[in-house]
Amino acid sequence: MKNTTLLVEHLSASFFTGRGEIKAVNDVSITVPRRSIIGIVGESGCGKSMTARSIMRLLKYPGKIVGGSIRLMGKELTALTDAEMANVRGEEISMIFQEPMTSLNPVMKVGKQVQEAILLHRKITKKEAKEEVLRMFREVGISEPEKRYNCYPHELSGGLRQRIMIAMAMICRPKLLIADEPTTALDVTVEAQILELMKGLRDTVDTSIVLISHNLGVIAEVCDYVYVMYAGQIVEQADTFTLFEDPRHPYTKGLMASVKSLEDKNTVLETIHGTVPNLLELPEGCAFSPRCGEVCENCRQAQSLIEVAPNHLVRCYASKEVQHG
Amino acid sequence: MVTNIVKRILQTVLILIGVALLIFLMLRIIPGNAILTMMGDKTNPEAVERMTAELGLDKPFYVQFWMYIKGVFTGDLGTSYSLNRSVSELISTSFPNTVKLAIAAALVAWIVGIICGIIAAVKKNGIIDHLFMGVSLLGVSVPVFMVAMVLQYLLAYKLQWFPISSGNAGWVGYILPAIALGWNSAGSIARLTRSTLLEVLQEDYIDTARAKGYRQLYVIIRHALRNAVLPVITMMAVQLSSLLSGAVICETVFSINGIGRLAVAAIEARDIPLLQGTVLFSTVIVILGNLLADCLYSVLDPRIRKEV
Amino acid sequence: MEKKIKNTVEDGHGFRSVCYRLWKENKVAVFCALLIVIFALAAICAPLLTPYGYDEIVTDTYRLSQPSLAHPLGTDEVGRDVFTRLLYGARISLMVGIVPTIISMIVGALLGIIAGFVGGKADAVIMRLADIMLAFPSMLLAMVIMYTLGDGIINIFLALALVNWASVARIVRAETLKLKETEYVEAARSIGVSKWKIMMRHILPNCIPSLIVLFTLNIPSAILSESALGFLGLGIEKPMASWGLMVNTGRQYLYTNPWLSLAPSAAIMLVVLAFNFLGDGLRDVLDPHLKNQ
Numbered sequence: 001m002k003n004t005t006l007l008v009e010h011l012s013a014s015f016f017t018g019r020g021e022i023k024a025v026n027d028v029s030i031t032v033p034r035r036s037i038i039g040i041v042g043e044s045g046c047g048k049s050m051t052a053r054s055i056m057r058l059l060k061y062p063g064k065i066v067g068g069s070i071r072l073m074g075k076e077l078t079a080l081t082d083a084e085m086a087n088v089r090g091e092e093i094s095m096i097f098q099e100p101m102t103s104l105n106p107v108m109k110v111g112k113q114v115q116e117a118i119l120l121h122r123k124i125t126k127k128e129a130k131e132e133v134l135r136m137f138r139e140v141g142i143s144e145p146e147k148r149y150n151c152y153p154h155e156l157s158g159g160l161r162q163r164i165m166i167a168m169a170m171i172c173r174p175k176l177l178i179a180d181e182p183t184t185a186l187d188v189t190v191e192a193q194i195l196e197l198m199k200g201l202r203d204t205v206d207t208s209i210v211l212i213s214h215n216l217g218v219i220a221e222v223c224d225y226v227y228v229m230y231a232g233q234i235v236e237q238a239d240t241f242t243l244f245e246d247p248r249h250p251y252t253k254g255l256m257a258s259v260k261s262l263e264d265k266n267t268v269l270e271t272i273h274g275t276v277p278n279l280l281e282l283p284e285g286c287a288f289s290p291r292c293g294e295v296c297e298n299c300r301q302a303q304s305l306i307e308v309a310p311n312h313l314v315r316c317y318a319s320k321e322v323q324h325g
Numbered sequence: 326m327v328t329n330i331v332k333r334i335l336q337t338v339l340i341l342i343g344v345a346l347l348i349f350l351m352l353r354i355i356p357g358n359a360i361l362t363m364m365g366d367k368t369n370p371e372a373v374e375r376m377t378a379e380l381g382l383d384k385p386f387y388v389q390f391w392m393y394i395k396g397v398f399t400g401d402l403g404t405s406y407s408l409n410r411s412v413s414e415l416i417s418t419s420f421p422n423t424v425k426l427a428i429a430a431a432l433v434a435w436i437v438g439i440i441c442g443i444i445a446a447v448k449k450n451g452i453i454d455h456l457f458m459g460v461s462l463l464g465v466s467v468p469v470f471m472v473a474m475v476l477q478y479l480l481a482y483k484l485q486w487f488p489i490s491s492g493n494a495g496w497v498g499y500i501l502p503a504i505a506l507g508w509n510s511a512g513s514i515a516r517l518t519r520s521t522l523l524e525v526l527q528e529d530y531i532d533t534a535r536a537k538g539y540r541q542l543y544v545i546i547r548h549a550l551r552n553a554v555l556p557v558i559t560m561m562a563v564q565l566s567s568l569l570s571g572a573v574i575c576e577t578v579f580s581i582n583g584i585g586r587l588a589v590a591a592i593e594a595r596d597i598p599l600l601q602g603t604v605l606f607s608t609v610i611v612i613l614g615n616l617l618a619d620c621l622y623s624v625l626d627p628r629i630r631k632e633v
Numbered sequence: 634m635e636k637k638i639k640n641t642v643e644d645g646h647g648f649r650s651v652c653y654r655l656w657k658e659n660k661v662a663v664f665c666a667l668l669i670v671i672f673a674l675a676a677i678c679a680p681l682l683t684p685y686g687y688d689e690i691v692t693d694t695y696r697l698s699q700p701s702l703a704h705p706l707g708t709d710e711v712g713r714d715v716f717t718r719l720l721y722g723a724r725i726s727l728m729v730g731i732v733p734t735i736i737s738m739i740v741g742a743l744l745g746i747i748a749g750f751v752g753g754k755a756d757a758v759i760m761r762l763a764d765i766m767l768a769f770p771s772m773l774l775a776m777v778i779m780y781t782l783g784d785g786i787i788n789i790f791l792a793l794a795l796v797n798w799a800s801v802a803r804i805v806r807a808e809t810l811k812l813k814e815t816e817y818v819e820a821a822r823s824i825g826v827s828k829w830k831i832m833m834r835h836i837l838p839n840c841i842p843s844l845i846v847l848f849t850l851n852i853p854s855a856i857l858s859e860s861a862l863g864f865l866g867l868g869i870e871k872p873m874a875s876w877g878l879m880v881n882t883g884r885q886y887l888y889t890n891p892w893l894s895l896a897p898s899a900a901i902m903l904v905v906l907a908f909n910f911l912g913d914g915l916r917d918v919l920d921p922h923l924k925n926q
Binding site: 056058061082083086087088089090091094095097099102103104105106107108113116117120121152154165168169 | 552625
C-alpha cells in the first residue's frame with residue numbers, strides 16, 4: 001500500500017444531458033505504483049480523458065462522478081471539499097493538457113503563470129518563487145530561462161510551451177502527474193524529447209505519471225503498465241511488454257494490427273471497422289461486440305475482467321477459452 | 326504597437342475631416358436658404374443680408390468650408406445666433422455637466438453590468454441567470470425617457486427622495502439621471518460580459534489554472550476576467566456614443582444644462598452655428614474615445630501589442 | 634466556416650424548420666412573435682377597434698379626462714382619445730421600425746458585399762464612409778438630418794436608414810471576407826464565374842441568416858430612435874400620432890396624468906422587448922456565431 005501512489009477503485013463518472021445519462025467512465029479501477037508510468041490508451045471518446053479529469057475532479061459541466069473511490073497516498077479525494085481539493089491540485093497532483101497552444105493564458109507572461117503555481121502552495125517570497133521557476137525552467141530543458149520568463153505564450157513554439165506546462169505542473173514536486181495526450185499536438189522529434197523529459201523527471205522528482213494517449217508508439221516508449229479503454233470501460237490491462245507481445249482482447253489486437261500494418265509496407269492497412277459507439281445506445285453485453293470479428297453468443301452478456309495471467313486482465317469471454325484451449 | 330497606433334491616429338484624422346465636412350454639408354446645403362430656415366417666418370430682407378454676410382454664406386462653398394475648418398482648429402466655432410454668445414464658450418460651460426452625467430452613468434452601467442454578467446455566467450442556466458438576462462434585455466429595450474420619467478415620477482415627485490430638476494442640486498441631482506442613462510448600457514454590458522466570460526471559461530488555460538490549484542473564484546478573477554474584459558472595453562467605446570445620445574434625452578428630462586440640451590435648444594431655435602458646434606464636438610469626443618479604447622486594447626492584449 | 638455551410642445544407646433555414654426549432658428551443662421568442670403580430674393587427678385594424686379618429690376631439694368639457702369606459706386611457710390635453718391615438722401610433726412605430734430597416738439592410742448589404750468582395754479602392758471608400766457615419770452619436774446625427782429635412786414620415790425613414798446602413802455594411806463585409814476564402818467560392822472563381830454572379834449566387838445567400846437576425850434586432854433600435862426623436866418633438870407631422878410624440882406632449886402632465894406619457898412609453902417598451910427577444914431567439918437558432926457582435 002505504501003508503494004501505491006494512486007488507487008482508483010470502481011470509478012464511474014457520467015454526463016447528465018437532456019437525452020439521458022452518458023456513462024463516460026464505467027467502473028474503472030487503476031493502480032499507480034510509486035515511480036511508475038502508467039498508460040491509458042484508447043480511441044478518442046473512450047473515456048480516457050474523462051478518467052483523468054475525474055481524478056483531478058475537474059469534470060466539465062454536466063459531468064459528475066457518480067461512484068467509486070480515488071485514493072492518493074491513502075487520502076480519499078472524493079471525500080474532500082472543493083477547497084481542500086483545490087489545495088491538492090498543483091501540490092500533490094498536477095495535470096498537463098493536450099494543446100500547449102491554448103493551455104496557457106494568452107495575456108500573462110509564462111514565467112508569472114508558472115510562478116503562480118508555486119506561490120499558491122508555498123509560503124515563499126516572490127523573489128524566491130522566481131528563482132525556483134528559473135531553476136525549474138532549466139530542469140525541463142528551457143534554454144535562456146530569464147528571457148523566456150518574460151515571454152507571452154504566443155511568442156513560444158509548441159514544444160517550448162509544453163515544457164513550460166511541464167515546469168508548471170512539476171514545480172511543487174507533486175506525487176502524481178497526469179499527462180493528457182501531452183505530445184499529440186507536437187512534431188515527432190519534439191515528441192521524443194518531451195517523452196524523454198518526462199521519463200527523466202519521474203526519477204529526479206520522484207513522481208508517478210499517468211500518461212493518456214491514443215498513440216500506442218508513445219505508450220510503448222515510456223509506460224510500465226498499460227490500461228486499454230473502450231466505451232468507458234477498461235477492456236484489457238497488462239504490463240507493456242505482455243500487452244504488446246500477447247494482446248488478448250479483440251480490440252487490443254485490432255489496435256496492434258493497425259499499427260503493425262503501418263510499419264509493414266506490403267500488407268493492406270488494417271483497421272478496426274466501424275466507429276466508437278454512441279454511449280447512449282450501447283449494445284447489450286460486450287460494448288465492442290458490434291465491431292468484433294470473433295463475436296459469438298456469449299458476447300450478449302455483460303463481460304467482466306478475467307485474470308488470464310498474473311497482472312494481465314481481459315474483459316472478454318474468448319480470452320478465457322484461449323487459456324483453456 | 327507604435328506603428329499600429331500611428332496608423333490608427335492617421336485614420337482618425339481622416340474620419341474627423343469627413344465628419345466635419347458631413348456636418349457642414351448637412352447644415353448648409355439644405356433645400357432652401359439656410360438663413361430662411363434659421364429665421365423662420367420673421368424674414369426681413371435687411372436682417373437676412375446681415376446674417377448671410379456674418380455667416381459668410383455669400384462666399385463660395387469651399388471658402389466657407391475653409392473658414393469653418395480654420396475656425397475649428399483655432400477653437401472658434403462661430404457665434405450662437407439665438408443666445409448671442411460664442412459657441413465654444415457655450416460648449417465649454419455645458420460640457421462639464423455632460424461629462425459628470427456620462428461618468429456617473431458609465432459607473433452605474435459598468436459596475437452593475439459587469440457584476441451581473443459575472444454572476445449570470447457563473448450561475449449559467451440557473452434561475453438567477455435567466456432572471457438577470459431577462460432583466461438585461463428589458464434594460465436594453467426600455468426607452469431612456471421612460472426610465473427617466475418613471476424615476477422622476479416615483480422617486481422625485483411621489484417620494485421626494487431626489488430633486489425633480491438636477492440643474493442646481495449638486496451631485497444628488499445626478500443620481501437619478503445617471504441611473505436612467507446607465508440602465509440602458511448596463512443591460513448590454515451584462516449580456517456581453519456573460520457571453521465572453523462563458524466563452525473564456527471554456528478555454529483550456531482555465532483548466533490549467535484550476536489544475537494549478539486555484540479555486541473557481543480566483544480562476545475567474547485572475548485568469549478569466551482579464552481575457553473576458555477585452556471585448557467589453559471595445560463595447561465601452563461604443564457605449565460612449567450611445568451615452569451621449571441618451572444624454573440628450575436625460576438632460577432634457579432632468580433639466581441638466583449639458584451639451585445634449587444645448588443641441589436640442591439649438592434645434593428649437595434653428596441656430597445653425599450652435600447645432601453645428603455641439604454635434605461636431607460630441608462626435609469628436611466619441612472618435613477620441615474610440616481611439617483611446619483601441620490603444621488601451623492593444624496595451625492590454627499582448628497578442629496585438631506585438632503585431633505589425 | 635465549414636460548420637456554417639454544413640448548417641445551411643443540413644439543418645435548413647426554411648421557414649418551417651426555423652419556426653419548429655424556435656418553438657423547441659425558445660418558447661418566449663415565439664410568444665414575442667405572436668405579440669408582434671397582435672400589435673400589427675391592432676395597428677392595421679385600428680379603425681375597427683375604436684370609434685374615434687386619431688385627431689378627433691371627443692370631449693370638450695373635460696380635456697384631460699381620467700380613464701373611463703368610453704376612454705380606457707382617458708383623453709389628452711386637446712381632448713383626443715388616448716387609446717385611439719395609441720392604436721394609430723402603432724402604425725407609425727411599426728412602419729418606422731420596418732421601412733428604414735429594410736432600406737438600410739439593402740443598402741448596407743450591397744455596399745458591404747461590394748466592399749468585401751471587390752476590395753481595393755471600393756472597399757476603402759465605402760468603409761471610410763461607414764466609419765464616418767458610425768462616428769456620430771446616432772441620436773445627434775438623426776437630429777441633424779431631421780432638422781435639415783424637416784418633419785415628415787418619409788424624412789424619418791431617410792434619417793434612420795442613413796444612420797443604420799453603416800453597421801450593416803460592416804457586418805456583411807466581415808462575413809463576405811470570410812466567405813470569399815471558402816472552397817466553393819474559390820472554385821466558382823477558378824471556372825470563371827463573373828464577380829457579380831458570385832456575389833449574388835454564393836455570397837449573398839450565405840449572409841441571409843445573419844441578415845435576418847440583424848433585421849429583427851435593428852427594428853427595435855429604429856423604433857427606439859424614432860420615439861426618442863418624437864420625444865424631442867422632432868419627427869412626424871402633427872396631428873398624426875406617434876408614440877414618441879405622445880410622450881413628448883404628455884410629459885407636461887406627468888404629475889397629474891402620468892398615463893398620458895407612460896402608456897405610450899409602455900407600448901414602445903413592449904414592442905421593442907418583443908422584437909429583441911425574437912431577435913435573440915432567432916440568432917441562437919440561425920446564427921450562433923453572431924452572438925458576440
